Amino acid sequence: MQLIDISLLGNRLTGLIPKELANISTLTSLVLEENRLSGTLPPELGNLTNIERMHLSSNNFSGELPETFARLTTLTEFRIDDNNFTGNIPNFIFQNWKKLEKLYIQASGLSGPIPAIVALQNLTDLRISDLNGAEASFPRLSNLPKLKRLILRSCNLTGPLPDFIGELTTVKILDLSFNGLSGKIPDTPSSLNNLDQLFLTGNMFTGPIPRWILETKNNMDLSYNNFTDRVQCQQSGLNLFASTSRINNSGTVSCLGSPQCPAKLLRFLYINCGGREEKVNGNTYEADTDKVGPSTFLLSATNYWAISSTGIFLDDNSKDDFVIDLPNITQLSKNDRQLYTTARLSPNSLTYYAFCLKNGTYNVSLHFAEIQFTDDESFSSLGRRIFDVYIQGKRELKDFNIKDEAGGIGKPILKNFTVFVTDGTLNIRLQWAGKGSTSIPQRGVYGPLISAISIFDPHYKPPIENRGGISASxxxxxxxxxxxxxxxxxxxxxxxxxxxxxxxxxRDLKGIELQTSSFTLRQIKAATNNFDATNKIGEGGFGPVYKGILADGTEIAVKQLSAKSRQGNREFVTEIGMISALQHPHLVKLYGCCIEGNQLLLIYEYLENNSLARALFGPEEFQLKLDWPTRRNICIGIARGLAYLHEESRLKVVHRDIKATNVLLDKNLNPKISHFGLAKLDEEDNTHISTRIAGT
Known part of the structure; x- marks a missing residue:
């Protein structure tokens, strides 16, 4: 019997692709999607002379595509989304693979520019997104008589729309979002007028909006551009949010007109994303239950905030409601259920836009919980949701994975930020960047998801109401x-x-705004059994560290400043201020602090596998058997954490004490860097390195 089809979709496989697969000369289909395979692709696979379908998406492959793949002239489908490849998109794909029908290169790791596509007469579906590399002009497209879907999103494309776009008469879905395209859109009807879906979000188009777009009944999205027209934010299926210049250079987008703000501008705002109005901890979370389909703008009932959603689930055309409501999810505790049984979902980009805010500093908390996947051994547990988060246009979270961050399905995770509002508006945008699973557990669950939003001025004190009729005097x-x-x-x-x-x-705390919770000494004593010696799990630079369990079951690690410590209040406050501003998957999370009497305490997340030092060099009963892929992942995780500290965070931080004892491991052996207490803030305008002794 001849072997023609190998499908290992979603089997959690690790390691390399065996080169021996190339010996199966009869193979026509190789599906390895949604696994954890790594390494480079074997050049020997270029010998599969009968291969028609090769799906390699959602793995950890690296290196360049082998030149031997130029011989795979029988390919009709090729998918390499969500990988870590390097190098440019090879020319041989568009020159040699003339039978190609579907090509997916989304967030593959490859760089542009996109080669000319002029000879693939059978191509029906082309998806390229999130390319690395420099800006590039629009690729030449011609002789594509069967093309129906064209996705060139986040490909660093610049310049005007080329004239040959009008020759693509068969295209029904066109997505050119988040590029640098500019100039005017043709004002005469063309093939673009026949589109079912058009997404030009996040470009720099200027001039008037063509009438054929304004009169369309199809789904089109022109949000985030620079048109000159003054239009409404939503017209039928057309989303025009932030598509034109702002009013008098203020923060308010022109399509909203001049919003009627209250006499006293807002100092707080709470939104229950995808859910009805809820009251939690004395705060009223406004309802957000309206259905949102492709290319949609919605203004809230209070007129103080709005949402804009763009994109469609390409392989799930029946999905037009991006609200999730799962009231019976069992993983959530009673305390969490109110905000986390609902969520708002988007296929590509979801923006929450608040206005009428008083200028100043705000604490912004984004509430997440993964409620679409399951936490068991079923097929529904295999999904991976990964997206980016932007606040005020700055990317604050990259490759954010709710399940990994929270430590499981149905577990809430709160991401806190300090945001400066200078024009009365606040913009929170969640964007899918081509990563994560798109095929399992079902199509249409891969986009960004959010449960609730909290925005409040930490300095605001609500006025005390006079309810008893007592006179003012x-x-x-x-x-x-x-x-x-x-x-x-x-x-x-x-x-x-x-x-x-x-x-x-x-006095030491004055001027520092903390993004953390405040715990009472009674809470911490109860959690640690009054700092019982049996709960001691280590000794840090500040003193002993204890394991504790809060009343809600959350496991914590409590770092206690010892009385004999030479580090004083200023260093303690410095650590709080720094850690509260640093949020990354490979940094230890700070839950809060306790400053009461003579007690100075930091409350961290508890990491089950203690330190990397103990795993490698500790007593034999505590040592862990770490295989090479695990060690490699730990190394990469540490590097990503350091890259964030050094280059990506708003504060440029040099840790200066990286060692195995300061790297902790969670239950999945993911590394998290700890101990920032003596890190040196590296201000951008300073070119010197401090010689003050700090760490080892």
């Missing part, structure tokens, strides 16, 4: 008397030395 008298009594008591306590340490802490 009486209230003033009561407040004045209480204030005098408070000062009198504090003066007595200060004279007796009771408040001096506390005041020192307050």
């Amino acid at each position: 009486v209230v003033v008298g009561i407040v004045a008397g209480a204030t005098f009594a408070t000062f009198l008591i504090m003066g007595i306590l200060w004279w007796n030395g009771c408040l001096r340490q506390k005041n020192t802490l307050e």
Whole structure:
């Protein structure tokens, strides 16, 4: 019997592709998608003279595509999305593979420019996105009589739309989003007028919006451009949010007109994404239940925020409702259920836009929980959702994976940010960048997803309402008397030395805005059994570290500043300020702090496998058997964490004490860098390196 079809879709396979597969000369289909395979592609696969279908997406392949693949002239489908390849897109794909019908090169790791595509007469579906490399002009496209889907998203394309776009009369879906395309869109109807879906989001098109677009009944998205027209944000199936210049250079997009803001501008905003209105911890989360399909802009009922969604699930045309509601999900606790049983989903890009905010500094918390996948051994557990998060146009999270960050399915994860609002508006955008699984557990679940949004001014104190009918003068008298009594008591306590340490802490903390929760000493004592010695898991530069369990079951690691420590309050405060501003999958998360009496405590996430040092060099009963792929992943994770500290974070931080004891491992052996307490802030305008002793 001749072997013609090998399909190993979604089997969690690791390691290399065996070159011996090339010996199966009768093979016509090789499907290895959605695994964890790595390494370079064997050049021997170029000997598969009968291969028609090769699906390699969603793995960890690296290196360049072998030149021997030029011989694969029988290929009709080739998919290499979501990998780590290097080098340019090979010319031989478009010159030699003349039977090609479907080509997917989304977030493959390859670089542009895209070669001319002029000889693939059988091509029906072309998807290229998220290319590395420099800016490039639009590739030549011609002689493509069967092409129906053309996706060239985030390919660094610049310049005007070429005239030959009008020759693509068979194309029904055209996505040129998030490039640098400019100039005017042709104002006379052409083949573009026959499109079912058109996405030109995130470019620099200028001039008037053509009438044939304004009058369309199909789904089209021109958001985030520079047109000169003053239009409504939504017209039938046309999304025009932020498609024109802003009003008087203010933050408000022109399609909203001049919004009627309240006399007192907003200092907080809470949104339950995809869900009804909920009251949580005294805050009212506004409802966000409207259905959103492709190319949609929606203004909230309060008129203080809006959402813009773009894109479609290409392989799931029946999906036109991007709201998820799973009230019976069992993984969520009672405390979490209100905000996390619903979520809003988008195939490509989802923007939450808030306006009427008072200028100043805000704490922004994004609530996530993965509720579409399962946490068992079924097929539904194999999905990977990966996307990027931008706030005020700056990418704050890259390759964010809710399940990995939260440590499982149905587990909430909160990402906190400090945001400066200078024009009354705040822009939060989630974007799928071509990574993650698109085929399993089902098509149409791979886009960005969010459960809730919290925006609040940390300095804002809500006014106390006078509900009892007491006159204003009486209230003033009561407040004045209480204030005098408070000062009198504090003066007595200060004279007796009771408040001096506390005041020192307050003075040290002044001016630092923390993105963390505040814990009471009673909570921490209960969690650690009053710092019982049996809960001690290490000794850090600040003193002992204890394992604890909070009342809600969350496991924590508590770092306690010892009385004999030479590090004072300033260093402690520095560590809080720095860690609270640094958020990355390969950095240890800071849950909060406790400053009470003479106790200075940091509360971190608890990592099950302790430090890399213990795994490698600790007592034999604690050592872990780490195979080479695991060690490699640990190395890469550490490198990514350091790259974030050195180059990607708003604060340029030099750790200066990287060693195995300062790298912790979670339950999946993912590395997380710890101990930033003595890191040196490397301000961009400083060119010197401090010689102050810090670390080893």
